[in-house]
Amino acid sequence: MPEARLRADGVRPAIVELTLVRLREFVREPEAMFWVFGFPLLLALGLGIAFRNRAPESIRIGVLRSAPPALAASLDSAAGLAVERLTDDSAGARALRNADVALVVAGAPNGEVEYRFDPSRPDARAARQLADDAVQRGAGRRDPLAIRETTISERGSRYIDFFIPGLLGLNLMGSGIWSIGFAVVTARKQKLLKRLVATPMSRTQYLMSFLLSRLFFLVLEVGALLGFGVLVFDVPLRGSLGALAAVCLVAALTFSALGLLVSSRARTVEAVSGLANLVMLPMWIFSGVFFSSANFPQAVQPFVQALPLTATVDALRDVMLRGVPLASVAGELLLLLAWLVVPFVVALRVFRWR
Numbered sequence: 001m002p003e004a005r006l007r008a009d010g011v012r013p014a015i016v017e018l019t020l021v022r023l024r025e026f027v028r029e030p031e032a033m034f035w036v037f038g039f040p041l042l043l044a045l046g047l048g049i050a051f052r053n054r055a056p057e058s059i060r061i062g063v064l065r066s067a068p069p070a071l072a073a074s075l076d077s078a079a080g081l082a083v084e085r086l087t088d089d090s091a092g093a094r095a096l097r098n099a100d101v102a103l104v105v106a107g108a109p110n111g112e113v114e115y116r117f118d119p120s121r122p123d124a125r126a127a128r129q130l131a132d133d134a135v136q137r138g139a140g141r142r143d144p145l146a147i148r149e150t151t152i153s154e155r156g157s158r159y160i161d162f163f164i165p166g167l168l169g170l171n172l173m174g175s176g177i178w179s180i181g182f183a184v185v186t187a188r189k190q191k192l193l194k195r196l197v198a199t200p201m202s203r204t205q206y207l208m209s210f211l212l213s214r215l216f217f218l219v220l221e222v223g224a225l226l227g228f229g230v231l232v233f234d235v236p237l238r239g240s241l242g243a244l245a246a247v248c249l250v251a252a253l254t255f256s257a258l259g260l261l262v263s264s265r266a267r268t269v270e271a272v273s274g275l276a277n278l279v280m281l282p283m284w285i286f287s288g289v290f291f292s293s294a295n296f297p298q299a300v301q302p303f304v305q306a307l308p309l310t311a312t313v314d315a316l317r318d319v320m321l322r323g324v325p326l327a328s329v330a331g332e333l334l335l336l337l338a339w340l341v342v343p344f345v346v347a348l349r350v351f352r353w354r
Helices: 002-008 014-027 030-050 069-076 089-097 122-138 159-189 192-196 203-233 241-262 269-286 298-305 308-322 326-350
Strands: 059-064 081-086 103-107 113-116
Touching (some): 059 069, 069 081, 081 089, 203 241, 241 308, 269 308
Parallel strands (some): 059 081
């Protein structure tokens, strides 16, 4: 009845006022605006340029001057290799140690060819194969089968196509946890929360206002990054916008709930910063933002797949790159909903005004 009377008197409900306060706080912080909107676009631009489609670069190898001239000539004519002459064995060892070359080729006294390289380096293994192929062909080898190559370059298979959904998930996590965590702790440190206790506002309304304010910026945040990727790098969007919006909505609320839990008792900026890093660092490493999470050993895959950022990134890539319907990412959405409900309920119980 009191709330209904306030609305009849022209005063907006507490949840509306609180949400508007959250929006004004965010807009008035230029640093927050940069990290939410500017930084992801700059990161996407930099990595998109670095990993753009281009001709493969030649691998640098070294050939000792003592090697037979015919051997050096075969390597000079090989495609994909940039050959550097090295004076002696010590120069070759130094070039390998400093990673100036991936492979050193030397001629043995008995006519054999010696390859010196570090097998743990992928470029060294590739250089060894290219060099040996050139050497064997120069010595008269003939392949028994004719081959034909067909090169393809398809949207969705590039690194930037893989990276944009990961960056979008990373941005949803960062803006949800950091912006909410710092806002709550700053208000607590400035004794603002202590004053709000005396108002008719409830704890649920206060925490819900953070979730609602995230929805307002969600459209701008996702639209800016997604539009940038589509317009600048022609990143495909094969799934429906509705499915993409649903994944982003659930993910944004999930990470906002984690932000509320992180800040529910922290009293200083340093404390909430440490807690936020503790929560986000495993997801930065394991959730497959910059490379596939399948690269990690099978023993840690249950932990990797249980992370909310992993579910977010996998669902975004499925919708954007593979065009799957929303029902196909139901497992990821259920995991995100669990991460939304449990932290929010715990935050309600442990939240402190002072």
